[in-house]
Amino acid sequence: MSKNTCLAALILFLFMTGLWASESPLSTIENMRNRHEQSKAFQQYFIHNIQPQLTAPQTQPIDKQRLSSLLKDIEIIAFYTQDKKIARAHLDLFQKAYKQGLTNTDNTLRAYGTLLYNRLFSEAEGFYRAHPGSGLSPPPVIITRPISTFENGTVTIYFPAHNQPNTFEEKAINPLQGSFLLVLAHPLCHFCFRAATAIGQNADLVAFMKQHALWLSPPDANLSWQAFNQWNQRFPYARIKVIKYLRDFPLLTSWGTPTFYVVSNGQIVDKLVGWPDAAQLQKLKRLIQKHFPKAAPARDPQSYSIKAETNSAAL
Amino acid sequence: MKTRFLSQLCLVLLLAGVSASAFGRDFADDVIEYFDSVMQVWKSQRLENALIKSPKDMAVYASLHEPSFPLNKLAPDDKKRFLDNLQFNEKGLTSFYYEPLLTLEPADRYKLLSLFGFERLNPTINNSRSDNKSCIFGNQHNKCNDYIGYKCVGKGTCQSSAGFICTSNC
Numbered sequence: 001m002s003k004n005t006c007l008a009a010l011i012l013f014l015f016m017t018g019l020w021a022s023e024s025p026l027s028t029i030e031n032m033r034n035r036h037e038q039s040k041a042f043q044q045y046f047i048h049n050i051q052p053q054l055t056a057p058q059t060q061p062i063d064k065q066r067l068s069s070l071l072k073d074i075e076i077i078a079f080y081t082q083d084k085k086i087a088r089a090h091l092d093l094f095q096k097a098y099k100q101g102l103t104n105t106d107n108t109l110r111a112y113g114t115l116l117y118n119r120l121f122s123e124a125e126g127f128y129r130a131h132p133g134s135g136l137s138p139p140p141v142i143i144t145r146p147i148s149t150f151e152n153g154t155v156t157i158y159f160p161a162h163n164q165p166n167t168f169e170e171k172a173i174n175p176l177q178g179s180f181l182l183v184l185a186h187p188l189c190h191f192c193f194r195a196a197t198a199i200g201q202n203a204d205l206v207a208f209m210k211q212h213a214l215w216l217s218p219p220d221a222n223l224s225w226q227a228f229n230q231w232n233q234r235f236p237y238a239r240i241k242v243i244k245y246l247r248d249f250p251l252l253t254s255w256g257t258p259t260f261y262v263v264s265n266g267q268i269v270d271k272l273v274g275w276p277d278a279a280q281l282q283k284l285k286r287l288i289q290k291h292f293p294k295a296a297p298a299r300d301p302q303s304y305s306i307k308a309e310t311n312s313a314a315l
Numbered sequence: 316m317k318t319r320f321l322s323q324l325c326l327v328l329l330l331a332g333v334s335a336s337a338f339g340r341d342f343a344d345d346v347i348e349y350f351d352s353v354m355q356v357w358k359s360q361r362l363e364n365a366l367i368k369s370p371k372d373m374a375v376y377a378s379l380h381e382p383s384f385p386l387n388k389l390a391p392d393d394k395k396r397f398l399d400n401l402q403f404n405e406k407g408l409t410s411f412y413y414e415p416l417l418t419l420e421p422a423d424r425y426k427l428l429s430l431f432g433f434e435r436l437n438p439t440i441n442n443s444r445s446d447n448k449s450c451i452f453g454n455q456h457n458k459c460n461d462y463i464g465y466k467c468v469g470k471g472t473c474q475s476s477a478g479f480i481c482t483s484n485c
Contacts, residue, residue, distance in 0.1 A: 027396075030476065030477070033468065033474075076477055079475075079477040186462075188462060188463075189465070190460045190462055191462075191471045191473065191485070194471075220464065220475045221464070254468075255474050255475065256468045256472035256473060256474040257465075257472065257474070258472070259472065273469055274469050274471030274472035275471040275472075276470035276471030276485075277471070280471070
């Protein structure tokens with residue numbers, strides 16, 4: 001028997017005898033890198049392992065230990081899935097645990113974060129009012145406008161409103177049209193901060209960003225207008241808008257920040273991931289020169305600025 | 316000089332582990348006291364002189380069964396999850412799962428975080444779910460180099476992950 005066969009047999013034996021100390025299924029899913037696949041895996045886990053426990057007819061109330069354990073699991077699942085059904089199940093379970101005195105501030109913040117992440121703003125408003133003194137920030141106001149035409153590929157994103165505190169405007173964009181640089185970033189990400197700062201020191205890059213880049217934040221529970229507004233004031237050439245739903249961007253499999261995706265007619269043709277050091281600036285310049293050779297360097301940054309303002313208003 | 320000192324410290328830590336079980340508590344207490352005094356000196360020097368900068372360093376520390384060590388005050392499941400989710404690169408700790416640390420007393424949490432040079436994260440972890448405001452906002456942004464609720468997924472890249480912190484080493 002070869003060495004490999006022996007090893008395989010040993011692993012099989014350990015699995016069969018339960019001696020293999022494997023990680024929990026939730027941890028395995030948590031470690032998946034592709035967010036779309038991860039989200040689907042969590043949804044499946046919820047359907048097969050959590051939902052039956054929640055919907056089974058209860059002859060007596062769920063005991064405290066089981067309730068705590070279920071709450072812990074659903075908190076993890078809800079963190080990674082934008083699924084309103086799961087978010088509402090999380091809220092229901094939280095309310096049950098809350099009534100039994102099993103929740104702490106952390107659980108409260110998580111349940112609230114789930115509502116924000118799933119864009120359930122009216123529920124978030126009710127939750128915020130019901131839990132004063134829990135350290136919750138008020139939910140943002142979302143201004144929605146009727147969108148007359150929905151082309152293929154049109155998605156909605158949130159624009160932090162300039163002069164209206166805690167307010168986001170919902171607008172439609174088509175992220176698949178044309179060629180542009182899609183930058184995934186978040187105002188609380190220190191590497192994004194370094195990237196935006198480095199870009200800001202180069203007039204050509206600033207001009208390029210204003211005309212050809214779309215800075216988007218991945219959806220998470222941190223929908224803090226203050227953070228986005230401060231970032232956008234500091235880096236006007238890199239104004240970050242917020243993705244409403246992860247599923248609207250199936251092309252993006254990696255959601256690390258910062259990531260610079262070159263998008264051309266609905267396809268990702270190249271990317272630059274991360275900002276570990278200053279050398280990344282040269283890589284970004286090369287990426288832009290390679291894919292946007294016609295993007296002329298700025299002769300007069302001021303004129304680009306005015307044009308870009310018009311462009312971003314149109315976005 | 317620093318390498319020599321690190322080697323000596325590792326040796327002392329190993330001795331502490333052995334002695335705690337073989338010679339009783341007194342000698343181990345002395346070693347822990349020594350360890351604490353070293354930490355006091357190194358605290359001021361922060362990250363660049365962190366004690367634990369690799370899985371190997373961590374293994375040495377995790378092998379010490381002294382009950383007063385903060386790591387050993389974690390429940391077994393929490394300890395396992397904390398240890399399993401530590402990520403390092405050549406600079407040191409890049410990501411860790413902070414949730415188990417919420418069960419520790421703030422002083423113990425501080426002590427444990429300072430082993431990695433990240434004691435500054437103690438208040439951030441305390442306020443972990445309240446928008447990161449304590450660290451990130453205003454002109455302090457450039458001083459805040461750790462991304463809460465995110466995990467290091469590549470050089471200089473963090474991805475949203477429940478209960479993790481993506482550190483400046485990423």
